[in-house]
Amino acid sequence: MSGLVLEGISKSFNGVSAVDHVDLAVPNGTFVCMLGPSGCGKTTLLRTIAGLEEPTSGRILIDGADITAVPAHKRNFGMVFQSLALFPHLNVGENIAYPLRIRSVGRAERVKRAEELLALVDLRGYADRPVARLSGGQRQRVAIARALALSPKLFLLDEPLSALDAKLREAMQVELRKLQQRLGITTIVVTHDQREAMTMADLVVVMGQGRIQQAASPVEIYRKPVNAFVADFIGSTNLIAVQGSGQGVTAPGGTIPGVVLAPGQTSATLSVRPEDIHLVPVGEAPLTGTISFIRDLGASIETFVDAGGTQIVAVASPRDRAEFRVGDTVGLRLAPESCRVLAS
Amino acid sequence: MRLEPPRRALDYAPLVFPAVMLTVFFVVPFGIMVMVSFFQRQPAGFYTPAFVFASYERFLTAFFGGVLGFSLGLAALVALICVVIGFPFTYELARARRSVQVVWLVALLSILSLSEVVIGFAWSTLLSRTAGISNLLVWLGLMEKPTALTPNFGAVLTGMVYQALPYTVLVLYPAMARLDPTLMEASRTLGAPPLKAFLTVVVPALRNTILATFIMVFVFALGSYLLPQLLGRPQHWTLSVLITDQAIYQSNMPFAAAMAVFLVLVTLALVGLSLLVGRKEIAA
Amino acid sequence: MTETTKTGITRRTVLAGAAAGAALLAMPSILRAADRSLKIGVYGGYFQESFDEHIFPDFTSATGIEVQSISEPTGEAWLVQLSQAARAGQAPADVSMMSQVAMLKGQAIDLWSPLDQAKLPNLKNLLPQFVNKYPDGRIAGVGAVAWYITLVTNTDVFPEAPTSWAALWDPANKDRLGLLALVSNSFLLEVTARTFFGGPAKLDTEDGILEVMNKLAELKPNVRLWYRDEAQFEQALKSGEIPMGQYYHDVTGLAAADGNPVRSTFPTEGGILDSGCWAVSAASKKSAEAHEFINYMSDPAIQAKLTRNVGTAPTVARSLTDLTDKEFGAASSEIAPIIPRYDLYQTKSDWLNQKWTELIVAG
Numbered sequence: 006m007s008g009l010v011l012e013g014i015s016k017s018f019n020g021v022s023a024v025d026h027v028d029l030a031v032p033n034g035t036f037v038c039m040l041g042p043s044g045c046g047k048t049t050l051l052r053t054i055a056g057l058e059e060p061t062s063g064r065i066l067i068d069g070a071d072i073t074a075v076p077a078h079k080r081n082f083g084m085v086f087q088s089l090a091l092f093p094h095l096n097v098g099e100n101i102a103y104p105l106r107i108r109s110v111g112r113a114e115r116v117k118r119a120e121e122l123l124a125l126v127d128l129r130g131y132a133d134r135p136v137a138r139l140s141g142g143q144r145q146r147v148a149i150a151r152a153l154a155l156s157p158k159l160f161l162l163d164e165p166l167s168a169l170d171a172k173l174r175e176a177m178q179v180e181l182r183k184l185q186q187r188l189g190i191t192t193i194v195v196t197h198d199q200r201e202a203m204t205m206a207d208l209v210v211v212m213g214q215g216r217i218q219q220a221a222s223p224v225e226i227y228r229k230p231v232n233a234f235v236a237d238f239i240g241s242t243n244l245i246a247v248q249g250s251g252q253g254v255t256a257p258g259g260t261i262p263g264v265v266l267a268p269g270q271t272s273a274t275l276s277v278r279p280e281d282i283h284l285v286p287v288g289e290a291p292l293t294g295t296i297s298f299i300r301d302l303g304a305s306i307e308t309f310v311d312a313g314g315t316q317i318v319a320v321a322s323p324r325d326r327a328e329f330r331v332g333d334t335v336g337l338r339l340a341p342e343s344c345r346v347l348a349s
Numbered sequence: 350m351r352l353e354p355p356r357r358a359l360d361y362a363p364l365v366f367p368a369v370m371l372t373v374f375f376v377v378p379f380g381i382m383v384m385v386s387f388f389q390r391q392p393a394g395f396y397t398p399a400f401v402f403a404s405y406e407r408f409l410t411a412f413f414g415g416v417l418g419f420s421l422g423l424a425a426l427v428a429l430i431c432v433v434i435g436f437p438f439t440y441e442l443a444r445a446r447r448s449v450q451v452v453w454l455v456a457l458l459s460i461l462s463l464s465e466v467v468i469g470f471a472w473s474t475l476l477s478r479t480a481g482i483s484n485l486l487v488w489l490g491l492m493e494k495p496t497a498l499t500p501n502f503g504a505v506l507t508g509m510v511y512q513a514l515p516y517t518v519l520v521l522y523p524a525m526a527r528l529d530p531t532l533m534e535a536s537r538t539l540g541a542p543p544l545k546a547f548l549t550v551v552v553p554a555l556r557n558t559i560l561a562t563f564i565m566v567f568v569f570a571l572g573s574y575l576l577p578q579l580l581g582r583p584q585h586w587t588l589s590v591l592i593t594d595q596a597i598y599q600s601n602m603p604f605a606a607a608m609a610v611f612l613v614l615v616t617l618a619l620v621g622l623s624l625l626v627g628r629k630e631i632a633a
Numbered sequence: 634m635t636e637t638t639k640t641g642i643t644r645r646t647v648l649a650g651a652a653a654g655a656a657l658l659a660m661p662s663i664l665r666a667a668d669r670s671l672k673i674g675v676y677g678g679y680f681q682e683s684f685d686e687h688i689f690p691d692f693t694s695a696t697g698i699e700v701q702s703i704s705e706p707t708g709e710a711w712l713v714q715l716s717q718a719a720r721a722g723q724a725p726a727d728v729s730m731m732s733q734v735a736m737l738k739g740q741a742i743d744l745w746s747p748l749d750q751a752k753l754p755n756l757k758n759l760l761p762q763f764v765n766k767y768p769d770g771r772i773a774g775v776g777a778v779a780w781y782i783t784l785v786t787n788t789d790v791f792p793e794a795p796t797s798w799a800a801l802w803d804p805a806n807k808d809r810l811g812l813l814a815l816v817s818n819s820f821l822l823e824v825t826a827r828t829f830f831g832g833p834a835k836l837d838t839e840d841g842i843l844e845v846m847n848k849l850a851e852l853k854p855n856v857r858l859w860y861r862d863e864a865q866f867e868q869a870l871k872s873g874e875i876p877m878g879q880y881y882h883d884v885t886g887l888a889a890a891d892g893n894p895v896r897s898t899f900p901t902e903g904g905i906l907d908s909g910c911w912a913v914s915a916a917s918k919k920s921a922e923a924h925e926f927i928n929y930m931s932d933p934a935i936q937a938k939l940t941r942n943v944g945t946a947p948t949v950a951r952s953l954t955d956l957t958d959k960e961f962g963a964a965s966s967e968i969a970p971i972i973p974r975y976d977l978y979q980t981k982s983d984w985l986n987q988k989w990t991e992l993i994v995a996g
Contacts, residue, residue: 057534077537078546090535094553104539107549155540390983395716395742407983412991470868479872497808497874500857578814583859583993591990598815598861599986600709600738 007068008032009054009159009191014063016049023049025215027063031208036185037193038202041212042238047195048087048163050212054193055161056080067158082159083152087167089144091136091151097123098132101151108155122150125184142173149181153188160185160192166201178204199239203227211235227278233347236276243282243317244347245275258312259292263341274347281343282319284308284329290336296329310335379613386606396603404607413588413608417615420587423577424570427509428563434510435517436559440551442518443525454522457515465512469579472508473499476580504580509573513566520565524558560627564620571616588612670699671922674711674726676909677704679884680778683943692929698922709735716744719916727917728926730777730909734817736765737979739912740773746913747771752924755931758949762972765910774910775927776948778939781882781897781904781965782813782820788894790876798828798900800877806855811866811878814859816989817978819879820905823971825849827902836974842985846992859993870895879905883944886963899966906946906970940964 009031016024024046031037039047052058054065056077065073072080092100099106101122102115110118116132123129126146136144145165152160165181166174182205185192196202202209203223210220211234219226219235230236233244247254247261250271254264266273287293294312306326308319317337329335389399407413442453463471475481476498486492498504532554536546552559574589588608596605673689675681681704689700703726705711712735718725731739739745750756750772756764763776784795790809801810813819825845826835835841857875860866867884869875871893882904885897911930913923929935933953939945940956946965947954954961977985 055538057537076542077534078540078542080538081540082538084535084538086531086535088529088531090529090531092532092535092550092554094556103536103549104541107536107539107541107545151539161538391741395713395738407987412994416994470865473869477869477872477874479874497857578859578861579865583814584995586994594815594861594986594990597710598817599982600713601983601986602713604983 008035009193010066011050011054012064012066014050014053014065015061016046016053016058017061022215024053024060027215027217029210029217029220031191031193033068033191034189035191035207036182036205037191037208037210038206039193039195039210039212040199040202040238041197041218043197045212046215047210047212051161051163051193051195054159055082055084080159081155081157082161083155083157084160085148085152085162085165087164089148089168091144091147093136095136096132097128097134097136097139097147100136100147101132101154103151104154118154119150122154125153126150141169142177145169145177149184153190157190160190162192162194164195164197166196167198174198174201175204181205209239211238213238229345230276231348233274233276236345236347241279241318243275243277243279245277245315245317246272247275248272256292256312257315258294258317258337259290261292261339261341261344264339264344264346266346276345276347277317277339277343279307279318279320281340282317283321283338284310284319284326285336285338286327287334287336290338292337292339293334294337296331296333296335299329299331310337312337382606383610385602386610388603388606390601390603395600404603405611407604408607408611413591416586416588416591417612419585420571420589420612421615421619423505423509423585423587424567424573427506427513427570428567430506430510431513431517431566432559432563435514435521435562436552436555437547439518439521439525440547443522443528444530454519457518460511461515461519465573465575468508468512469575472504472511472576473579476504476507499580500582500585502581502585505577505585508576508580509570512573512576513570516569517562517566520562521558524555528555557627560623564623568616568620571612669697669922670701671728671919671926672701672703672724672726673926674703674705674729676730677706680730680943687938687942688930688935692926695929696925698925700926703729705729709738711735712739712744715739715914716742719744719914722916724914724916724918726914727919728911728913728923731774731912732909733765733907733973733975734978736774736910736912737975740767741979744912744915745773746915746917746920746923747773748775748913748927749924752921753928753931755928758931758933758936758953760948760950763908763910763948765912774912775931777909777911777930778943778945779906779908779948779965780945781899781906781970782879783882783885783897783904784900785870785878785880785885785895785897787870787873787876788896790873794896794898795877796898796901798824798902800900801855802852803855806877808855808857809875809877810852810856811858811860811869811875811880812856813879814861814993816985817982820907820971820973821849821879822846822977822985823973824879824902824905827971828900833972833974836977839981839984842977842981843988846988850992853993856993883946883964887944899968901968903968903971904966906972908948 011027011029014024014027015022027050039050041047049058053060056075060073063073064071092103095103098116098119101119105115105118119132123131126149128143128146128150131143136147139147148165166177169177178201194205206223208220209223209226211218211226213234219231221229226235226239230239236242237244245256247256247264248271249255249266251265251268254261254266254273254275256275261275264275292312294310294317296308297311297316298309300307305320305322308329310317310319319337385396386404387400387402388396389401390396390403442450445453478495478497481495481498483492483495483498487495528551532550533546536550537543541549572589574587574593577585577587577590592605592608592612595601595608675684681702685702689702692698693700711729712731714725715729716739736745747767753775756775759776763779764772765774767773784798784800786795800806812821816822822836822842822845823833825848826833829848830845835845858866858869863881863884866875866878866880867888870878870880871888873894880897882897885895888895911927913920917923931949933947933949936947936949937954937956940947940954941960944964947956951961
């Protein structure tokens, strides 16, 4: 296929496995976010794609061609490092034109291209500035411009926005996505921020313990997590242990109508998003519990309910929620289509 | 913690100790040396307090100019070779495993603890005809018969580089260890092969460190006075050798002091000049 | 310790004194003997070891004077230290073994306390060149030890001993020589004058000296090492790395006796006879003890003992000693010696040094 294909990539350091048999296909032009907790192997996988780490086993293909043995400097992938790795001895323009200088591109051509790239990242007129005299966001843009200088086949970013404050980070997420769409370049961003992943990605790859747990669109990842790890890592969720059969299931606080288990299965874990749990007066739903804590965040209210020993969180906007107090016994209504039975 | 600018005299108190040490151990001895350099030499030995330029006049001749030039050139060459060898070595060392680093650093420190005498005798033996490495080459069939590889300029250079290299590595090491390793990786992803990445990123990013190291090794090498005697011919004797001769063997303290003052001044001038050039480069 | 306090204290003597004091407290019987004591400066290393072993204990038992031997640095550094200490009224050593040039330089500043001939009955035994006098006739120092610098060779490389200093100039000996680096300790001007210009009179004028130096310049291609420190040359001579040169007769003899393939030859022109003097610092307050020591050392029996045990040439006429031919030959020779022109190194010191340095340093 055209695009990036990883086949059985494994990487271990001194016998300790960091990436464990990863298979992934990324069509050209896709924006991929690799998401996972620290130590899950996502950065190692990105560095392996860049050619900075040699995989212990497996193959990397670009448009069908095996590039596993191609050294980093011949891959023509642009990469933005978490530290940004701007060259301290070069000014903004020289940093951006560095890859052109390496290829012995003439000075006039270099200046022209640097200007173009600076325009692309909204930094016109900064070419002569020393990198030490830039703000965090500006440094970020310089690093992006430099990585794009050679119109790379693949654009790799390792936690690119982690050093920025929350507001700037959100703005940059949108900007990065727009830039990617404008250039149509295959992009892989490593992040531990699921909001960031949801904002930018066409394809979210959730990693845990060196493996891909799930690779799917953001909505699918959110709505249909394949296991507890993904469900828990993406947004917040209620994990409810249930007993049952093909006829129905019982949770500690009562039955949940409309949910059935696969044939032969007698117990399972249900993942239900807090916004899919509606609080109703006792008697209006078979599942009940006692309110233990209420967190009113203004735009939304989180209600913590103790249902037979399991804590269940429900989120609703103040308009959609009836008045309850701590200590009240309430019914919990769950739509069957919002309950996801997880693979155990 | 916020750093407040000093306001009261007491705020300068922490500076007192280094200031006193600098005065006692550097300014005062140097002042005495300058003073003695103007004293009147008594041919029978010793000197009497005076203010005469005789010692400087004796120094300002083509002969001593030649020796001074040779000494500066030799020290510069030693510093250059040390930096050229030491820089890539330290780069690799700083990236090696911890245990490897410890072994190397201990080895280098132990070389540093050797005196010039030990180094000089060791190398004169290593380069000798009767017990030196040429015997090994003969045994390997690479040479016809053992020959003495000393005394000559190459032997002096080898000994001095050997002596100064650990110093070079230890001066370079902290900066090298602090260098962000992703700079090299960034360079590689931007299309630079490893050597080119090293030359276009690591070397220029550390040019101030390189300059500082060069200057330190240069000054260190200028003080060498035993190795040129042990491994070189008289034409390879440095000004430090002649200073020692005057101070120790001729008891001509004013002349020895004048030569030493001149050497210090020329050195300071060269160091100042190179710092100036270095700063201009960075501003440019 | 009371003595130390009286003679004045430097930091160095306090440290040494502390160590000695601890030793004295541990051995109270020696405390009484230490009532009369003397600090004697001797060239560090071989000389100091030999004197500590063979001379000082006998002197102490003969006279009751306790000796503290002080290691002197080489060159004229000791002279500088003595003179600076004397200005402060201190004597790091009461009696010191001094080179002839240092003696002359010390005389120039009246550093040496004049010696009283009446207290030195053994003085009559000494050869005349070993009594060192101020220009006005006062005695500045008395010969302590004498030694020869001779032509030495490695016997493996030179099966035949050379006979003349002229061997140093032989083109066949290219890159084979080890010579002393300084004009004032190599005495090569005297050797050249004797070998090629008929004698030391050639050195009376500066023109004559320059002529001698030009002749000396001819042997430069033969010199592999101009040494300042003996150890630099001795090892190379033994191994044959540098198989010929000038070196100390006695030390070479000892090395040969240890089985090393080296020999010392008195050339037909004579060996270089250098010597050290006993001199008393003007700041010393131990005049009586110092005279007693110098007189003891001038005894022909003690000189013979020195020759036997230390290998130095006797400062008294051979006839006064009971030395056998073999014993005498190990330290000296009947061939008339080349006696250095010490006066030159005092009066023309800087000029000679400058010309010499230019001579050997010039490529």
